[in-house]
Amino acid sequence: MSRPCAASERTVRAIQWAMAGAAVCFIGGIVIWITHLIRTAWRLGDGPSASIGISLVAIPVFLTLLGVILYVFRGLLAEAGGRIGPLPRPPEGDEQGGGV
Amino acid sequence: MADPAGTGDEVLLAPIERTGPGFYWVVGLLSLLVLWGAAAYATQFVGGLGVTGLHQPVSWGFYVANFVFFIGISHAGTLISAILRLSRAEWRRPITRMAEVITVMVLFIGAGQILVDLGRPDRIMNVIRYGRYQSPLLWDATSISAYLTASIVYLYLPMIPDIAILRDRLAKRKLLHTVLALGWTGTLHQQKVLNRAIAIMAVLVIPIAVSVHSVVSFVFSMTLQPMWHSTIFGPYFVVGAIFSGIAALIVAMIAFRRAYGLQSYLKPIHFRYLGQLLLIMSLLWFYFTFAEYLTGYYGSEPEEMRVFWAKFSGPFRVLFWAMAVTNFVIPVVMLLSLRRHTVGKVLVASISVLVGMWLERFIIVVPTLSNPRLPFGEGIYWPTWVEWGELAGSFGLFALFYVLFTKFFPVISIWEIREGREVGLKEVEERLLTYLPDHAEPAPPKAGAVAR
Numbered sequence: 001m002s003r004p005c006a007a008s009e010r011t012v013r014a015i016q017w018a019m020a021g022a023a024v025c026f027i028g029g030i031v032i033w034i035t036h037l038i039r040t041a042w043r044l045g046d047g048p049s050a051s052i053g054i055s056l057v058a059i060p061v062f063l064t065l066l067g068v069i070l071y072v073f074r075g076l077l078a079e080a081g082g083r084i085g086p087l088p089r090p091p092e093g094d095e096q097g098g099g100v
Numbered sequence: 101m102a103d104p105a106g107t108g109d110e111v112l113l114a115p116i117e118r119t120g121p122g123f124y125w126v127v128g129l130l131s132l133l134v135l136w137g138a139a140a141y142a143t144q145f146v147g148g149l150g151v152t153g154l155h156q157p158v159s160w161g162f163y164v165a166n167f168v169f170f171i172g173i174s175h176a177g178t179l180i181s182a183i184l185r186l187s188r189a190e191w192r193r194p195i196t197r198m199a200e201v202i203t204v205m206v207l208f209i210g211a212g213q214i215l216v217d218l219g220r221p222d223r224i225m226n227v228i229r230y231g232r233y234q235s236p237l238l239w240d241a242t243s244i245s246a247y248l249t250a251s252i253v254y255l256y257l258p259m260i261p262d263i264a265i266l267r268d269r270l271a272k273r274k275l276l277h278t279v280l281a282l283g284w285t286g287t288l289h290q291q292k293v294l295n296r297a298i299a300i301m302a303v304l305v306i307p308i309a310v311s312v313h314s315v316v317s318f319v320f321s322m323t324l325q326p327m328w329h330s331t332i333f334g335p336y337f338v339v340g341a342i343f344s345g346i347a348a349l350i351v352a353m354i355a356f357r358r359a360y361g362l363q364s365y366l367k368p369i370h371f372r373y374l375g376q377l378l379l380i381m382s383l384l385w386f387y388f389t390f391a392e393y394l395t396g397y398y399g400s401e402p403e404e405m406r407v408f409w410a411k412f413s414g415p416f417r418v419l420f421w422a423m424a425v426t427n428f429v430i431p432v433v434m435l436l437s438l439r440r441h442t443v444g445k446v447l448v449a450s451i452s453v454l455v456g457m458w459l460e461r462f463i464i465v466v467p468t469l470s471n472p473r474l475p476f477g478e479g480i481y482w483p484t485w486v487e488w489g490e491l492a493g494s495f496g497l498f499a500l501f502y503v504l505f506t507k508f509f510p511v512i513s514i515w516e517i518r519e520g521r522e523v524g525l526k527e528v529e530e531r532l533l534t535y536l537p538d539h540a541e542p543a544p545p546k547a548g549a550v551a552r
Contacts, residue, residue: 008275015279030245037231037238051233058242064304065249068297072257075293076282 013077020073027066031059109517112510115360117270119507122359130500137493140486141216149219153483157476158469162487163217165461166494169344170210171244171316172337172457176345177203178251179309182302188531190524191373193516194365198356199349200255201511205501206348207248209494216490236318243315247308254301257294260284261515273508313341325468326403327396336388340457343381343427347453350374352502354447356511365512368442375446378453379435386428406471415480416467419459426456 034055041048144151154161177199184192215221231238264284267277284290317337320328330336350371357366396404411420434449466481505511533539 012275012278016282019279027249030249033228034242037233040230041233046232047234054233054239054242058246061246061304061308062249064300065246065253068300068304069253072260072293072297073282075297076260076284076290079283079285079287079289079293 016073016077020070023066023069027062027069030062034058109514111361112365112512112514112517113266113269115506116266116508116510123503123507126359126503127500130496130503133492133496134500135493136489137491137496140489140493144216144219144486144490145221151484152486153481155479155481157472157479158466158481160217160465160469161481162462162483162491163213165458165465166491167210167213167217168316168337168461168465169458170206170213170494170498172313172341172344172461173348174203174206174210174247174251174345175309175313175338175341176349177201178247178254178305179342180345180349182254182305182309185298185302186306190520190528191370193520193524194362194512195349195353195370195374196258196516197255197513198352198511199345200251200258201502201505202345202348202352203251204248204255205498205505207244207251208501209498211244211248213494236315236322239315240319243308243312247305247312250301250305250308254298254305256280257298257301258513258516259509260294261286262510262513265514266509276508310338313337320464320468324473326401326471326473327407327468328464330392330395332388332392336392339381339384339388340460343378343385344454344457346374346378346381347450347457350378350446350450351454354443354450356506360506360511362512365517371443371446372438375435375438375442375449378431378446378449382428382431382435382453389424389427403471403473407467410467410471411463414467415470416463420463423456423459423463426452427460428456430456 034051038048038051038055040046041051152161154163181192181196181199184196215224218224227238227241231241233239260280260282261284263277264281264286267274267281270277314334314337317333321330321333323329353366353370353374357363393408396408410416430452431449434445434452438445470479470481
């Protein structure tokens with residue numbers, strides 16, 4: 001199988017990091033939204049304790065999800081280095097396998 | 101086509117490579133349902149909620165029942181898959197992917213019901229700008245957002261090795277597969293990273309999934325409405341969600357088993373195990389239902405009893421008893437013995453449970469609103485063609501999304517099957533030996549050992 005050219009490798013890598021960026025924007029947007037609701041409740045004196053209580057649980061959950069996403073992107077893409085195209089199957093005993 | 105794993109798994113890639121006339125027929129039929137739903141929604145969008153059967157005091161009907169039903173089904177995937185992964189149940193391997201796909205698809209459909217129920221979808225902006233966290237509706241929005249995000253990640257991560265197989269073996273959709281494979285070549289480092297991430301997600305999604313349906317129940321139980329204000333609604337809803345989720349998973353498995361010739365992967369033993377789980381959940385559901393209604397009946401509060409009798413012998417009696425038969429009688433009769441005709445019996449029980457659980461959601465939502473605590477006067481709810489169309493369109497959209505997914509990605513995890521052959525057998529044998537009295541305690545699992 002032919003390896004993709006350098007330009008398409010750059011395109012693929014750009015799309016992959018754009019996916020990671022989209023995850024940051026999506027989860028960051030949710031965290032900002034929750035923070036906005038806390039601020040609004042605080043400003044209006046409208047039961048801010050409920051907002052703070054829920055956000056104390058929700059925000060760390062979203063940040064953990066973001067952490068897992070970025071960990072996978074960084075871990076897999078950094079290891080792949082420049083190799084993003086199909087690679088030949090490794091010989092027996094090589095450290096590369098097919099499964100997880 | 102080259103064998104993806106060198107072990108005869110090409111049948112798993114066949115639906116992606118070839119498209120037969122059956123696929124187009126199914127997509128065509130489902131598209132008709134979706135079009136019916138779209139026409140119904142367009143009518144409602146133009147005419148407002150007045151074209152539906154919703155009115156005062158019954159302001160929640162099919163849409164909210166659908167919402168609770170679809171969010172419940174979503175527990176099929178992530179929860180069942182995560183529990184089976186964490187408990188290292190080896191029979192999970194051909195099941196997990198199908199379950200995880202169900203979760204993501206129905207969460208979109210379920211969350212969409214709220215937009216439909218709003219009548220004016222632009223009002224969702226009010227929730228975003230001025231939402232009040234004192235409202236359980238906003239707890240719902242937050243927990244479903246977390247669950248949807250977690251479910252997408254939990255579906256995607258275990259797909260990466262399979263997408264790399266598609267990238268390497270298929271000529272079409274090269275860019276899509278190359279991008280989504282994230283440079284996967286299966287090195288030890290990549291395996292370690294992915295194993296660790298899957299293990300974290302498997303642990304994380306369980307409390308999120310439980311919280312989602314608990315919070316869905318809070319929308320009802322935090323009010324003082326008769327037969328809603330109950331302390332067991334959280335676990336009752338979670339049990340119902342897992343119950344309907346298993347049923348949906350079984351129906352999907354049987355449909356794709358037949359359509360794609362997956363009989364050698366989805367064997368009667370898988371259906372027997374899932375059937376046993378379904379039986380346990382049916383008994384649990386009955387226990388919770390019995391406890392819920394007995395407590396209300398024994399208290400004999402006048403407002404509670406009006407709703408109680410409306411369900412037992414009033415205008416909702418047919419639906420109520422149909423719910424009891426389809427959720428308890430039929431599944432128990434079908435699932436008590438699964439030695440013969442396993443797949444057929446499990447399918448009948450699952451379809452029965454899906455019907456019954458939708459009825460249960462309806463029976464929870466509507467009778468209470470028909471007999472409210474406040475002096476609004478009683479009301480009865482009759483859905484119009486708009487709600488029926490939206491219901492049909494929602495089911496059609498879910499099935500259509502699912503069928504289209506199977507044209508892009510393997511519906512059974514290839515690498516997990518391969519891993520089961522290469523590693524699972526030996527690992528199970530070693531683990532079994534450690535359970536026996538003459539052998540040492542099993543060593544604590546290393547981080548990320550779940551999907552080794």
